[in-house]
Amino acid sequence: MKIIKSISGGEAIIASVIENNADTIFGIPGAQIYPLFDGIFKSKVNLITPRHEQTAAYMAMGYAKSTGKTGVFSVVPGPGILNTTAALCTAMGNCTPLVALTGQVPTSFVGKGRGHLHELTDQSGTLRTLIKEAISIDNPQNTSRQVNEAFRLAQSGRPGPVSVEMCWDTMANISDFAIDEPIYPRELDESIDLDSINDAVKLLVSAKKPMIMCGSGALDAAEEVLALAQLFNAPVSAFRSGRGIVSEDNPLGVPPVAARELWEDVDVLIGIGTRLEMPYMRWGNYMNYESAPSSGPKLIRIDIDPKQMDIFKPDVAVVADAKKACRLLFNKLSNKVKPNAFRLDEISTAKHLAWKAIQKMQPQMSYLSVIRDVLPRDGFYIPELSQMGFTTWAGGLPVLAPRTFIDAGFQGTLGYGFSTALGVKVANPDKAVLSVCGDGGFMFSAQELITASEHNIGLITLVFNNQGYGNVMRDQKMGYGGRLSGSELTTPDFVKLAESCHVRAHRVFTPQQLKPVLEMCINKNQPALIEIVGERGEEVSPWEFINMTSSLKDKERADQIW
Helix, strand or coil, rough: CCCEEEEEEEHHHHHHHHHHHCCEEECCCCHHHHHHHHHHHCCCEEEECCCCCHHHHHHHHHHHHHHHEEEEEEECCCCCCCCCHHHHHHHHHHHCCEEEEEEEEEEHHHCCCCCCCCCCCCHHHHHCCCEEEEEEEECCCHHHHHHHHHHHHCCCCCCCEEEEEEEEHHHHEEEEECCCCCCCCCCCCHHHHHHHHHHHHHHHHCCEEEEECCCCCCCCHHHHHEEEEEEEEEEEEEEECCCCCCCCCCCCEEEEEHHHHCCCCEEEEECCCCCCCCHHHCCCCCCCCCCCCCCCCCCEEEEEECCCHCCCCCCCEEEEEEHHHHHHHHHHHCCCCCCCCCHHHHHHHHHHHHHHHHCCCHHHHHHHHHHHCCCCCCEEEEECCCCHHHHHHHHCCCCCCCEEEEEHHCCCCCCCCHHHHHHHHHHHCCCCEEEEEEEEHHHHHHHHHHHHHCCCCCCCEEEEEEEEEEHHHHHHHHHHCCCCCECCCCCHHHHHHHHCCCCEEEECHHHHHHHHHHHHHHCCCCEEEEEECCCCCCCCHHHHCCCCCCCCCHHHHHHCCC
């Protein structure tokens, strides 16, 4: 503990944030949080000021998702914090640790309903419906302890967002503050149920063709997951957040469509830190989500969140940190099982067949091929809800390292990509970071081009301009008789828009034109926008490869019959 004398409540919050190893805050100042921003000014923390509160939260999410650290943002209460809720529910869904710093009306007005500036009936209660916890600092002497608790909660168990609020007057008052050491998440070694580990071992000892599927809960367990997979030559796959935990150019790293091709023969599935959306919500019509499916492989789930085991019950539930559980399984299995030599050929064949099949998704695949050729192995790719983004869900972009493919997760939040990618680049200034958007999603936060310029955030943004919400347009053509309602868009001149924000801009029309421009932009490491012009509705839909109810071989046989 250290005592800092004669500082405001806002300065005490910032001092406590810094004690928790935060080096960057994304935020927009306002009356109720002036003392916070004064504390930022007096500290060495890096301040990034976007042009919209939602962007502040998304940038913090990108910062956190790409590093594993806790992202921090600060906005005013009421409409300010409400503007961030799309990002907060996204971060809650994709398990991103965030701490949101906000204000509150003066103490004497709390709960009075007088209509004070930015007053909400129950701000903390509203936020608790969306995030892990909302903390109110009522006693300024508890400031450090409660900020520490926010950081602990954000990282503990299933990571997620936590908010901290303090009343306007309390934040401005000067006092002596005790700044405590951070509270780190509790170690879980002693809490692992060894009986569940032994039950998993029993299933795996007799497994002939196991498969591993990863989610964001396995992002920090890449070494352990690969070691476990190598015991069997088990394929390792993922849908979105878990991509790259085992590199997809590794013989055991399997993208989604190839995993579907192997699925029919799998006898034991190990789900590590994942909701298992791909096999049980997209590949099969399993409506009873409260118990393990009666058909298909035996299911082992490893997850740090015990609630997940009630939401979807497996045959064996291992409530544990992914690294520790995988290490325990490896140690118990290493002398009991042998790699299946034939499995490598089967995996290779499935990967080849899948890659060949998904080439029909054009022009997306041609552009993704260029991007993969140019983007370094440790470069980051942040998709959007777009035809390009959905093509990556089907494996159109091989992912080669954990945390390098940053998706919105199950919330499917249109417009998250550009803002999130800005935060990724702030956290990784020396690595290549690509934001790949459709014109519709990009316009949700296009004003942040000026943020990139002002803070010299060297993000490269690819805007695929087909003048429409491409997926909505596809759905309306297929299911609503071609009645296009709200899906056709008029777009600005993106090159001029970027240049007006002091960002270098280029326009291309083909994959061949993109390659030298993208190479140049990566080498320069400066803010850049590349507009890629296409025709409305020209993209071949990826959805047959995302919701695959049968394997490619079965599809091929069915096509031949018909």
